[in-house]
Amino acid sequence: MTTIGLIGAGHIGSQVARLAVRNGYKVVISNSRDPKTLTGLVAELGPNARAATALEAAQAGDIVVVTVPLKNYRDVPVDPLIGKTVIDTNNYYPERDGHISELDNESTTTSELLQAHLPTSKVVKAFNHIYAAELTTHGQPAGSKNRRALVIAGDDPDAKATVTRLLDQFGFDTVDACPLREGWRIQRDTPGYGPRRTAEELRRDLAAAKRYAEM
């Protein structure tokens, strides 16, 4: 049985955990505090879920989801994630995260920052442009008419294939925005960020996206 490790148990982390247990995965979930603070969530998730520290979640996960406020990305443990597929849900909100100069000057992107922190992991950007509540309400079986699509971006084809399969199980089509450096096309304030979109609509949105400097 595949284990999904979650670093972050808030709006997105708890929802990804719900989808994971519903789809037959084991879940090891963590936050910044004592795992005991996740007792209620783990009880809801059932016998295939347990709470742990972020380090343990990173160690236990075959796939690990990083879903913390971006300002804390440097806390993510590096060594246990070597070689692993790491899903990055994070977005940059300066009012929450403080100013990060490389993002303000657009010399990098949020997921490239995480990839630089985890140089030997296979970071795939995903789940960053859907409201948390919609993760468990918008999914539909493969082939459904107007099925919602979600964007991924990443530099490792195998990791992207893994995440594409996961998204399909969770109820979503996938649109590949290509390398991680193209992840800005689905960042905050772009056309695809937030609204429900099919794959075709999302592809149009990605093509129409502008850098902040061009807005």
Ligand SMILES: NC(=O)c1ccc[n+]([C@@H]2O[C@H](COP(=O)([O-])OP(=O)(O)OC[C@H]3O[C@@H](n4cnc5c(N)ncnc54)[C@H](OP(=O)(O)O)[C@@H]3O)[C@@H](O)[C@H]2O)c1
């Ligand atoms: N909310 C959405 O609809 C949405 C949608 C797409 C993407 N996102 C992005 O996804 C990320 C998570 O968003 P969210 O809304 O789920 O945030 P959230 O509800 O504030 O939850 C953040 C989680 O991260 C944990 N955390 C914080 N620092 C940590 C650390 N150093 N180590 C381990 N865990 C840590 C928090 O634990 P504690 O409770 O112990 O602090 C909490 O469980 C953000 O970057 C956000 O922009 C959010």
